[in-house]
Amino acid sequence: MFRNLLVTGGAGFVGSTLALALKAHHPDMRVTALDNLHRRGSELSLARLRAGGVRFVHGDIRIAEDVAAAGTFDLLLDCSAEPSVVAGIGGSPAYVTQTNLLGTLNCLEAARQHGACVLFLSTSRVYPLAPLRQIPLIENDSRFEIDGARCALPGLSAAGVAEDFPLGGPRSVYGATKLASELFAIEYADSYGVPALIDRCGVLTGPWQMGKVDQGVVVHWVASHAFGRPLRYFGYGGTGKQVRDILHVGDLVDLVERQLRVLPQARGEIYNVGGGRPGSVSLRELTDLCRLSTGKTVAVEPVLEIRAADIPLYLSDTQRVQRAFDWSPVHTPESIVAEIAEWVAEHARELEAIMA
């Protein structure tokens, strides 16, 4: 179907996983991973990419010539980003805006010139903070739940946040760069006929994610247990009841394969993608799962301060994407944590320094 795939951010967690999986599923496809290795730990992907038959090009999407140097392609998976929601907060927004917005524009422009299709990895963080913070909640022993009886916002139900949730108001610099990029992907689809599809992802996780405190929380939590490092529950009374839906990157691979079949006809459609209510976990529940999987207990300190751009709960309402692609996630929070714990144990020596 496609002969020449370019994955930007191809040494990152999502990019390298997609590049390797697609190469394995379609051996005749030429797969190129472009990355500037900005993310600490991305360099660990290079040997895996090589072994999997993926060509690596060291380049920066902020520089149009670097994108051009990757050569021709008929499919672009845009996975290059500064993916932290706190990027630019308290400092300069230059890197996050130049990569996530201007860099994406360079990628879209290269796709237009090559007549390629585009799948853009966006984020649930395009939804603004104020309405997300107004989601009516019930507090139980281990987590917050959406109070379905009091949902008054459009696109909100006990199943979570759907694509027609309000978009007005601030959302973080990161979220703004991704929303602006979505708008340009839709514009390129309409004005230039560049087939494009947008996945607004909740928390993605799995082996080979270089988890840090501000991004990649599931891996950060598991690794902190494995390496015996203390953790903190920020905000919301310091109880660790904040909730996210988590999706194993393998389930994303399955979805992307299904989406590629219709991508040539796509015109900028948007899908919320995540584990949904069944694939959700609170930090407190995550701590329990980590104890089970690693056999270790670490101190978790309650901190009352709410972190910048934080929200008590996010659940992706995935009904649209499930219907459109006959897709549903197969991994559970339990199986995901167990698999990550195994991976951390297997690669403890190289990961311990990176995840410091």
Ligand SMILES: NC(=O)c1ccc[n+]([C@@H]2O[C@H](COP(=O)([O-])OP(=O)(O)OC[C@H]3O[C@@H](n4cnc5c(N)ncnc54)[C@H](O)[C@@H]3O)[C@@H](O)[C@H]2O)c1
């Ligand atoms: N991981 C998640 O939970 C999550 C959730 C929602 C959306 N996303 C989106 O998925 C995509 C992939 O995220 P990830 O989790 O793999 O992050 P990651 O940090 O592991 O990967 C991103 C890669 O992009 C590279 N990169 C950064 N700046 C670059 C630049 N200027 N030029 C070239 N490469 C550059 C980094 O070196 C890194 O390897 C991002 O677009 C992110 O916004 C991720």
